[in-house]
Amino acid sequence: MEEESQDGIELEIREHTDADYFPEECPFCGGQDIRRHTYKMREIQDLGSPMICRRIYYERVYFICKRCKKIFNIEHPLIPGGFRYMPSVIEYALSRILDEGDLIRRVTRDLNKLHLVKVSLATVEKWVNQYGKKGKIDMDFSEEKPPKGFSGYISIDGTFKSVTTKKNDQKMD
Numbered sequence: 749m750e751e752e753s754q755d756g757i758e759l760e761i762r763e764h765t766d767a768d769y770f771p772e773e774c775p776f777c778g779g780q781d782i783r784r785h786t787y788k789m790r791e792i793q794d795l796g797s798p799m800i801c802r803r804i805y806y807e808r809v810y811f812i813c814k815r816c817k818k819i820f821n822i823e824h825p826l827i828p829g830g831f832r833y834m835p836s837v838i839e840y841a842l843s844r845i846l847d848e849g850d851l852i853r854r855v856t857r858d859l860n861k862l863h864l865v866k867v868s869l870a871t872v873e874k875w876v877n878q879y880g881k882k883g884k885i886d887m888d889f890s891e892e893k894p895p896k897g898f899s900g901y902i903s904i905d906g907t908f909k910s911v912t913t914k915k916n917d918q919k920m921d
């Protein structure tokens with residue numbers, strides 16, 4: 749999908765949805781009657797260029813198992829952890845700051861002006877502090893609360909990533 753705005757900047761939108769990876773069975777009880785429960789749309793910023801603004805429209809789907817009534821979601825392979833920025837944006841910033849020695853202020857300005865990513869200095873500083881030393885990008889669900897009754901989420905190969913269980917629900921395998 750492509751649109752052109754008045755200043756000649758092209759808006760390039762890609763759409764992704766968890767529904768493309770519809771779970772075949774419930775990770776809790778193995779039941780196969782899985783339905784969509786609810787969803788959240790989010791816009792994720794991707795690394796663009798001076799004339800191309802890239803955005804991802806991502807539908808995060810919460811599924812429900814009709815048998816055990818548990819609510820869960822999946823980890824989308826292209827959108828790990830539900831970031832507001834694509835991992836490539838963060839990797840780009842970290843590489844310039846940590847490997848090339850560029851100033852955080854300079855990189856933030858370039859992200860905004862040259863790559864059309866709307867990001868604040870504070871956020872880029874946060875990336876450096878958060879991911880810089882570890883050298884990898886971790887999950888970050890901090891900005892989104894799962895729906896009531898949320899039981900956990902799974903990766904697309906079906907293994908558990910994390911799960912919050914209640915009493916009596918300790919059976920995981």
Ligand SMILES: [Zn+2]
Pocket residue numbers: 774775776777778779813814815816817818
């Ligand atoms: Zn179930």
